[in-house]
Amino acid sequence: MSLISGIDIGTGAVCVYPLLFAKIYGCRMIGTEVDLESYESAVRNVNSNNLHDLVEVIRVNRGTVLRGSVPENNVYTFTMCNPPFFCAEEDTATGSKPSGSRMPPRNAPSGSEAELVVEGGEIQFVLKMLNDSVELNNKIKIYTTMLGKKTSLTFLCNEFKKRNIENSTWTEFCQGHTTRWGLAWTFLSKDVLDLTTAPVIRISGCSKKLKQKAKRPPSEITFPVRDGMTETKELVLILRLLFNELKIRVEELHVNPQESSYWCCQLMADEDTWSHGRRKRRMMANQSLPSKRPCPDIFSENDSEKQEALDASFGDDSEREEKTTALPNGVNTQPVKGSFLICDLVVGEIEPNDNEKKLKISMIFESGSGGRNALETLRQYFINKLNVREFIKAQSSVKNKQRKRRVKLKKDKT
Numbered sequence: 001m002s003l004i005s006g007i008d009i010g011t012g013a014v015c016v017y018p019l020l021f022a023k024i025y026g027c028r029m030i031g032t033e034v035d036l037e038s039y040e041s042a043v044r045n046v047n048s049n050n051l052h053d054l055v056e057v058i059r060v061n062r063g064t065v066l067r068g069s070v071p072e073n074n075v076y077t078f079t080m081c082n083p084p085f086f087c088a089e090e091d092t093a094t095g096s097k098p099s100g101s102r103m104p105p106r107n108a109p110s111g112s113e114a115e116l117v118v119e120g121g122e123i124q125f126v127l128k129m130l131n132d133s134v135e136l137n138n139k140i141k142i143y144t145t146m147l148g149k150k151t152s153l154t155f156l157c158n159e160f161k162k163r164n165i166e167n168s169t170w171t172e173f174c175q176g177h178t179t180r181w182g183l184a185w186t187f188l189s190k191d192v193l194d195l196t197t198a199p200v201i202r203i204s205g206c207s208k209k210l211k212q213k214a215k216r217p218p219s220e221i222t223f224p225v226r227d228g229m230t231e232t233k234e235l236v237l238i239l240r241l242l243f244n245e246l247k248i249r250v251e252e253l254h255v256n257p258q259e260s261s262y263w264c265c266q267l268m269a270d271e272d273t274w275s276h277g278r279r280k281r282r283m284m285a286n287q288s289l290p291s292k293r294p295c296p297d298i299f300s301e302n303d304s305e306k307q308e309a310l311d312a313s314f315g316d317d318s319e320r321e322e323k324t325t326a327l328p329n330g331v332n333t334q335p336v337k338g339s340f341l342i343c344d345l346v347v348g349e350i351e352p353n354d355n356e357k358k359l360k361i362s363m364i365f366e367s368g369s370g371g372r373n374a375l376e377t378l379r380q381y382f383i384n385k386l387n388v389r390e391f392i393k394a395q396s397s398v399k400n401k402q403r404k405r406r407v408k409l410k411k412d413k414t
């Protein structure tokens with residue numbers, strides 16, 4: 001990391017990103033700033049953090065973005081930028097033209113006018129950065145910037161096309177009510193660095209249905225530890241055998257074991273190798289009974305109900321999913337064509353209120369022609385194979401009772 005050097009364009013009064021990169025990773029950083037007050041404050045901050053050996057703050061002229069603002073005979077690893085979002089005639093509080101006494105939205109930016117306003121808005125600012133990058137080319141390995149508006153992203157992706165810049169990518173940052181976009185491009189060849197395969201999060205462009213889906217809670221199996229399954233490691237061994245048996249491909253997600261006691265992977269199944277539904281449907285077809293049956297609600301709280309519902313629906317494929325989705329876990333979720341089920345799986349230990357150590361499997365649907373039903377039948381398969389059906393049943397009946405009590409309390413109140 002110590003050989004890495006970055007440029008933060010428009011570092012602001014705190015100079016926060018250069019300080020973080022220097023402090024955490026030991027990177028060399030340059031922060032550029034146009035506003036005198038912010039520049040002076042940034043310099044003070046660097047000095048008071050004793051990071052002046054690694055961080056340099058450069059005062060630049062308005063109108064320069066990259067070219068002419070940093071020494072050009074050096075080679076840099078990356079640029080980053082949180083550009084001034086608004087153009088002069090926009091209202092910094094509402095992101096629109098001034099409109100009387102409207103209340104600012106919850107995601108209104110907090111920053112002084114000097115920090116947030118630039119001629120031409122962020123599009124012109126980043127366009128200048130893009131043009132500078134064409135000139136500087138490989139002197140900077142990866143160019144990145146944040147964008148505050150989706151329209152800017154669309155515009156700039158088009159500008160990439162015009163300039164034949166193919167090695168680029170974008171991702172979303174969603175926090176609460178605020179969405180921002182990260183854009184990255186490089187002039188290195190894809191053999192050296194392929195940005196198009198970098199992990200991304202892309203939800204807001206999806207249909208409403210997909211967004212709701214992404215918000216759905218994961219399917220879970222929680223059960224007390226017991227002989228042969230006392231910790232994550234042991235459960236993972238058993239699951240691996242099951243995946244193998246079911247011909248499910250496993251792509252491990254490399255979570256730092258020092259930082260996490262969890263095991264995460266992505267599962268990919270080309271066909272349904274676990275449910276009874278297929279067999280039953282084939283039998284039904286042979287008996288030439290009507291193939292369409294009403295699909296019961298298989299996502300009810302009660303697991304035995306779920307199993308019955310699944311059996312009754314013969315592994316119904318009625319809830320076929322659109323073939324593209326992504327969840328905010330950093331995994332690239334471009335669907336594999338023809339996959340029956342792709343899901344993320346997290347295995348870990350938990351110590352709930354009752355102090356009884358438990359193991360938990362969380363499964364998050366990503367995509368696949370089998371839809372959520374496929375995930376649910378796979379969950380049922382694991383419940384049976386791990387021999388935890390009785391516990392899950394008891395657990396869900398307790399949950400059901402609690403839920404009924406809550407509903408009753410609510411009714412009594414009204």
Ligand SMILES: C[S@@+](CC[C@H](N)C(=O)[O-])C[C@H]1O[C@@H](n2cnc3c(N)ncnc32)[C@H](O)[C@@H]1O
Pocket residue numbers: 009010011012013016032033034035038060061062063064065081082083084085111114115116118
């Ligand atoms: C939205 S603020 C970002 C501040 C900080 N990087 C952050 O993320 O908190 C944009 C900053 O860019 C500065 N700025 C505007 N035009 C600039 C330019 N041409 N070169 C360098 N900085 C500029 C503004 O003064 C402001 O501090």
